[in-house]
Amino acid sequence: MTTVRRVGIPAxxxxxxxxxxxxxxxxxxxxxxxxxxxxxxxxxxxMREVLNRSIRKVPALRGxxxxxxxxxxxxxxxxxxxxxxxVLSADVINVTSAGSxxxxxxxxxxxxxxxxxxxxxxxxxxxxHSGAPHFLARHLDSCIIxxxxxxxxxxxxxxxxxxxxxxxxxxxxxxxxxxxxxxLYSRVGRSNLWGLLKMGAQVTLxxxxxxxxxxxxxxxxxxxxxxxxxxxxxxxxxxxxxxxxMALRLQLERQASGHLPSLREYSxxxxxxxxxxxxxxxxxxxxxxxxxxxxxxxDPEVAHGVRSVIDQQVTNGVAVRMALLFGVVTPxxxxxxxxxxx
Amino acid sequence: MSAVVKQVLIKGxxxxxxxxxxxxxxxxxxxxxxxxxxxxxxxxxEGADIIDATGLVVTPGFVDLHCHLREPGFEDKETIASGTxxxxxxxxxxxxxxxxxxxxxxxxxxxxxxxxxxADEGAVRVLPIGSVTKASxxxxxxxxxxxxxxxxxxFSDDGHPVADDALMRQALTYASAFGLPIIEHCEVPELAxxxxxxxxxxxxxxxxxGVPAAAEEQMAARDIALAELTGSWVHLxxxxxxGTGDMVRRAKERGIKVTAEVTPHHLTxxxxxxxxxxxxxxxxxxxxxxxxxxxxxxxxxxxxQADVDAMIxxxxxxxxxxxxxxxxxxxxxxxxxxxxxxxxxxxxxxxxLGAVLSLVHADSxxxxxxxxxxxxxxxxxxxxxxxxxxxxLATGAPADIALIDPDAEWIVRPENFVSKGKNTxxxxxxxxxxxxxxxxxxxxxxxxxxxxxx
Numbered sequence: 020m021t022t023v024r025r026v027g028i029p030a031x032x033x034x035x036x037x038x039x040x041x042x043x044x045x046x047x048x049x050x051x052x053x054x055x056x057x058x059x060x061x062x063x064x065x066m067r068e069v070l071n072r073s074i075r076k077v078p079a080l081r082g083x084x085x086x087x088x089x090x091x092x093x094x095x096x097x098x099x100x101x102x103x104x105x106v107l108s109a110d111v112i113n114v115t116s117a118g119s120x121x122x123x124x125x126x127x128x129x130x131x132x133x134x135x136x137x138x139x140x141x142x143x144x145x146x147x148h149s150g151a152p153h154f155l156a157r158h159l160d161s162c163i164i165x166x167x168x169x170x171x172x173x174x175x176x177x178x179x180x181x182x183x184x185x186x187x188x189x190x191x192x193x194x195x196x197x198x199x200x201x202x203l204y205s206r207v208g209r210s211n212l213w214g215l216l217k218m219g220a221q222v223t224l225x226x227x228x229x230x231x232x233x234x235x236x237x238x239x240x241x242x243x244x245x246x247x248x249x250x251x252x253x254x255x256x257x258x259x260x261x262x263x264x265m266a267l268r269l270q271l272e273r274q275a276s277g278h279l280p281s282l283r284e285y286s287x288x289x290x291x292x293x294x295x296x297x298x299x300x301x302x303x304x305x306x307x308x309x310x311x312x313x314x315x316x317x318d319p320e321v322a323h324g325v326r327s328v329i330d331q332q333v334t335n336g337v338a339v340r341m342a343l344l345f346g347v348v349t350p351x352x353x354x355x356x357x358x359x360x361x
Numbered sequence: 362m363s364a365v366v367k368q369v370l371i372k373g374x375x376x377x378x379x380x381x382x383x384x385x386x387x388x389x390x391x392x393x394x395x396x397x398x399x400x401x402x403x404x405x406x407e408g409a410d411i412i413d414a415t416g417l418v419v420t421p422g423f424v425d426l427h428c429h430l431r432e433p434g435f436e437d438k439e440t441i442a443s444g445t446x447x448x449x450x451x452x453x454x455x456x457x458x459x460x461x462x463x464x465x466x467x468x469x470x471x472x473x474x475x476x477x478x479x480a481d482e483g484a485v486r487v488l489p490i491g492s493v494t495k496a497s498x499x500x501x502x503x504x505x506x507x508x509x510x511x512x513x514x515x516f517s518d519d520g521h522p523v524a525d526d527a528l529m530r531q532a533l534t535y536a537s538a539f540g541l542p543i544i545e546h547c548e549v550p551e552l553a554x555x556x557x558x559x560x561x562x563x564x565x566x567x568x569x570x571g572v573p574a575a576a577e578e579q580m581a582a583r584d585i586a587l588a589e590l591t592g593s594w595v596h597l598x599x600x601x602x603x604g605t606g607d608m609v610r611r612a613k614e615r616g617i618k619v620t621a622e623v624t625p626h627h628l629t630x631x632x633x634x635x636x637x638x639x640x641x642x643x644x645x646x647x648x649x650x651x652x653x654x655x656x657x658x659x660x661x662x663x664x665x666q667a668d669v670d671a672m673i674x675x676x677x678x679x680x681x682x683x684x685x686x687x688x689x690x691x692x693x694x695x696x697x698x699x700x701x702x703x704x705x706x707x708x709x710x711x712x713x714l715g716a717v718l719s720l721v722h723a724d725s726x727x728x729x730x731x732x733x734x735x736x737x738x739x740x741x742x743x744x745x746x747x748x749x750x751x752x753x754l755a756t757g758a759p760a761d762i763a764l765i766d767p768d769a770e771w772i773v774r775p776e777n778f779v780s781k782g783k784n785t786x787x788x789x790x791x792x793x794x795x796x797x798x799x800x801x802x803x804x805x806x807x808x809x810x811x812x813x814x815x
Contacts, residue, residue, distance in 0.1 A: 050647030128697050148699035149568040150653030157650040169701070171568030206568060232565040233573075243562075244645050 028077050028345075031065050044156045044163040045343055047172035048213040049244075056181070056217060062342035063182050063335065069106060070338055079345055080109035086139040087166070088130070090116040090146045095309060095333055096166050096175070100143045103340035109141075127151065128158065135159045140349040144168070149206075162347040170204045176308050177210035179339040181218060183332050184263055187304050192219035195300070197257040199225040199289060200267030200316050203232055203278075207308045208267055212245060223249040225257035225289070229278040254289050258298040265306045266291045266317045282315055292318045296326060304328045366394045366760075366803035370405045374414025374764065378421065379733035380753025389419055391760035394803040399754050414764055417797055420732045421752050422454025422485075422761030424739040426622050427519070427544075427598055427685035428710065430456070430487070433474065434463025439690040439781045441475065444710070445483040447688070447780035449807040451710040452796035454761035455486040455740075455751065456688075459519045460497065467492035469507040476512055485801045486761075488514045488746065493523050493532045493543055500525075502532055509539040514746045517544035519598060520660075522580050524550055529584070533593035540744060542596035542620065545584050547605065548661065552576035557700050559632040559662040563644055567635065567653060569700055572662050574602040581605045585612045588619050596742065597621040599687050601661040603671030610680045620742055622685035623672050625716040626707055626786075632663045634786050635700075655696040655703035656786040659689070673725050676734055683739035684731075686713045690782020708782030712773055714765065715792030721767070722793055728767070760803035767794040 048056070069077055085104040089097050097113065104111035114134070121130055127146070131154075134142055141162040144152050149169030156163040167173040184191050196215055202208050202224050215222050228236055231250060239246045251257050258264060273279050291305060305317070305326045313319040322329060369391040376387050376399060388403040389396065405411055425448065431439035439447075441458075448456045458475060460466040466475060472489045479487035491508035495501045497518040505516055516536055522545055523529040532543050553576040558564050560571025581597055585608060588595040600606060600621045612619045633644050635658070637651030657663055675681045689706025696703050714735075720726040740752025750758025770793050775783035799807035 044650065046650070047648060050649075126694065126698065127702075128694070146699070148701040151699045153648065153650050153653050154699050169568050209568060233560060233571075234562050234565050242645065 028065050028069055028079060031062055041348055042346060043348055044152070045174050045347065046152050046156060046163065046165050048174050048177055048210050048217070051214070051217065053217050056214060059178060059339070059342050059346060060182050060185060062346065063178075063338045066338040066341035066345070067335070069341070075106050076108060077106065078108045080104065080107040083109045083140040083349055084138060085109045085111045085141045085143065085344060086114060086134050087111065087143040088114045088134065088145070089166070090121065090151070091167070093145055093167070095336060096145065099333070099336040100166060100340050102337050103344055106337070107341055107344055109344065127154065131155050131159055135161050141344060141347060160350045162349055164343055164347065167206055169206065171206050172210045173206040174210045175336070175340055175343055176207050177214045178343070179332055179336045180211055180265065180306060180308070181214050182335050182339055183306065183328050184304070186331070186335070187328055188262055188302070191215065194220045194262040195223070195260055196220045196263040196265060197223045197225060197261040198265045198267065199254055199257055199291060201230045201269050201273065202226045202235070202267070203230045204270060205267045211265065212248065216244065216247065221247070223251060223257045223261070225251050225254055227279065227285070227288070228252055230273070254291075254295060255298055258295055261299045262303050263306060264291055264296065264299055264303060268308065268310065269312055269316045271312065286315050290314070290316060290318055291321050293320050293324065296321060306332060308332070368392045368406050368409035369412060369760070369800065369803060370403060370409050371412045371414045371419055371762065371764070374417045374419035376419045376754065377729060377732045378754040379729065379737040380421070380750070380755050383754070384729060389754060389762065391762070391800065391803045394760050396750070396754050396756055396758045396760055398756065412764070412798065416766070418728070418765040418767055420763050420765065421736040421754055421758070422763050422799065422801060423452045423714070423735040424455040424743070424752050425453045425686050425688070425710070426457050426683055426739045426742060428456045428458060428688035429461065429690065429706070430458045431690060432462060432478065433471070437692050437781070438695070441478045441487065442482040442484070443779065443781045444688070444690070445479065445485045445487060447710040447778065449484045449799045449801065450779045450796065451713050452763035452765065452799050453485060453710060454763070454799065454801045455488060455747070457488045457490050457514055460490050460492040460517055461520050465492050465497050466490070466508075467495050467497065467503040469504065469511040472508050472511040472513055484806045488512070488743065490514060490519075490544060491516050493518045494528070497521060499523055499528065502528070502535060505536055506539065509541055512746070513541070514743055515542045515544045515596060517546065517598065519544065519546045522546050522548050522550070526583060526587070530587050530591060533587055533591045533595060537591065537593040540594070542594040542742070544596045544598050545580070546598050547577045547580035547584065547600070548572075549576045549579045552579065556662070557658060558635050559664050561632060561665060563632045563635055566644065566648070567700070574604055574664065574668070577602050577661055578604040578608065581608050585617055585619055588612070589615075589617045592618070594618040594620070599624050599627065599661055599685065600681065601627045601664050601668060601672070603668050606671045606675035606680060610675065610678070613680065620682045621680070622683045622739070623676055623681045624685060624687045625709060625713045626659060626663060627661070628669065628672050628676065628684070629716045629719055630657070630663050630786065631666050631669055634663055639786065639790055653700040654786060655698060655700055656707070656784055656788070658700060658703050658705055659707050660705040673720060677726050677730055682734070682742060684713070684717060684734045685739065686710055688780070690780050691784045692781070693783070696784050706784065707786065708775070708778060708780050708784045710780060711778050712785060712787050712792060714796055715771070715794050716787065718767055718794035719792070760800060762800040763796055764798040765794065766797050769793070769795050771795050
């Protein structure tokens with residue numbers, strides 16, 4: 020089985036990589052060790068090699084079913100999971116809330132049981148409620164991969180961000196990363212915090228105080244996992260000497276909800292502009308998880324400028340998701356008469 | 362219920378009567394549904410049932426100021442029959458039923474319906490709480506005078522505060538005519554909007570919106586100010602923060618007519634339970650699939666350890682008058698969901714005693730004060746709406762008795778609950794102390810050996 024799954028993919032990590040850890044779910048990065056993160060990043064490189072071939076197909080997940088269950092709109096995350104599954108030869112089925120029985124009032128629990136009954140090996144879930152993937156993981160034997168839950172986590176995005184940083188700057192250890200924007204509601208920011216800190220980065224968060232979780236506005240105890248994180252409300256301070264500048268999407272309803280006086284003021288105070296980028300390290304890179312509000316959190320000149328790695332993030336997204344799909348240990352269904360011949 | 366009830370002699374138990382301060386091994390004789398005598402070596406009258414209470418604690422039956430019996434309207438969650446049997450299994454012989462039924466108890470005829478139903482089907486005494494406002498909608502006062510005549514013991518829009526300050530002032534003033542309290546669910550709606558659990562690191566960690574302590578404290582401060590202004594009585598339901606405790610203490614010192622209750626869960630559990638571990642574990646540990654525990658979702662939310670400690674201290678001091686369960690039964694699918702979709706509430710009647718006895722076992726609270734806060738403490742707030750002597754073992758008091766084994770260890774198995782609501786964060790937990798027998802109006806309504814309420 021192991022040999023079959025490896026066919027066609029060179030240089031896969033087997034030391035400390037996710038495949039050897041027996042991981043069933045990818046819910047967030049808080050339960051990844053540094054070694055396991057390294058393993059996923061290494062496997063991502065191997066997957067990139069596959070994606071650079073003229074025929075992009077390997078049989079690693081042949082005979083496996085991947086269901087993407089998206090209860091929120093998404094372009095890049097859903098498409099990249101779908102593509103990742105297809106390159107690995109999995110049967111990929113996409114379910115969105117708009118076209119599913121959830122529109123008829125079916126509960127998430129019953130939807131999940133239905134998908135499990137169809138022998139979904141891996142369920143990739145996006146949901147507006149934090150913890151929806153944990154709920155599925157609690158009740159199903161399918162592997163659960165979190166593709167974004169509420170304001171909680173977006174581990175595959177953080178991994179592709181980390182991979183892109185490593186690719187561009189050589190390593191993550193010791194790098195100064197400024198995350199600018201809606202920290203309060205950003206699942207991307209949170210997953211990056213766990214991942215980047217484990218890899219030894221120095222992280223600065225920057226946002227108006229209304230967009231920072233309230234407990235981050237007070238000193239954190241020494242033993243707190245985020246104790247080393249610096250919080251500032253001045254973007255110039257955050258960008259000073261930064262190796263990586265990560266702009267987060269500002270949800271446009273934050274003005275109406277009273278978090279901000281105006282988008283205009285936000286943009287004046289926090290927009291990543293060419294001028295502000297001069298404060299960063301000379302070879303600093305600019306990232307954005309997308310979709311962007313150009314002119315609000317990021318100036319178009321920066322978003323499409325020489326320091327921007329935003330397109331590479333998207334490309335790396337497919338490879339990272341291949342590594343994650345490949346890395347989870349799918350349920351053994353041989354007892355049910357499947358699998359033995361695969 | 363027939364008028365003639367057999368005599369019952371409870372022999373050799375440690376009798377704790379907060380009414381008289383009694384705490385000694387002695388006997389209790391019940392006749393005709395009333396307490397006839399408490400004393401050493403009472404001879405058994407002919408034909409009396411004799412209960413050997415050796416090794417047990419004998420107390421007045423518990424009084425719950427705050428529970429949700431769900432009937433009419435939500436009989437899938439609980440009924441008056443199932444809820445009062447659950448009460449009996451938890452040692453409660455008097456329960457005050459909250460008004461948020463469907464239709465709500467916002468007029469005399471619904472109050473009357475609940476009381477008739479309780480008289481026919483209830484295992485213990487049910488005292489209804491009417492709505493403050495019509496349909497508990499917070500716009501116009503409900504017909505409180507008629508409800509008071511029909512038997513309401515207080516008024517509450519529980520689940521929501523009376524958010525309009527001017528209307529709350531009128532409600533307090535109007536209710537003072539009957540000497541009844543407005544029972545307030547303290548929560549500023551705007552501060553609590555969208556909140557699922559306590560605001561703090563756990564909420565940040567889980568990426569869910571929190572309810573700050575200030576949402577409760579701001580409303581409690583307003584209610585205390587209005588109670589002072591009107592000279593009327595406000596009772597604060599399920600207080601949960603250190604700040605509220607301080608305000609109640611200061612208000613009482615100033616002679617303002619404010620009383621307060623606290624739930625078993627706000628005395629014993631913290632917000633960490635939402636992370637999926639009851640004990641041990643650490644809020645910095647990686648989340649597991651058990652995180653987002655919907656059974657720990659309750660309003661007001663489980664708070665911090667500092668709040669729990671403050672609640673225990675306030676109860677010990679008498680700043681908080683009573684333990685009330687806020688028993689909030691739900692059906693299976695109400696909790697089988699994401700945290701956001703899950704209903705608020707804990708099924709509490711059957712675990713209340715075992716949970717709060719942990720405070721006694723940990724020497725945080727005396728057994729005498731604990732029993733008082735389950736009996737005389739709440740009974741005092743019922744005034745003349747309750748039978749004379751309720752919550753005590755005085756001669757002529759109702760023969761409502763709980764026999765407790767304070768050291769019996771048992772594992773919480775929600776599937777064995779008498780309540781229809783199996784929603785508890787304590788499933789699988791070991792509690793020390795349980796109700797052995799419950800007597801209501803001179804009859805045994807629950808016996809642990811028989812397993813079920815009779």
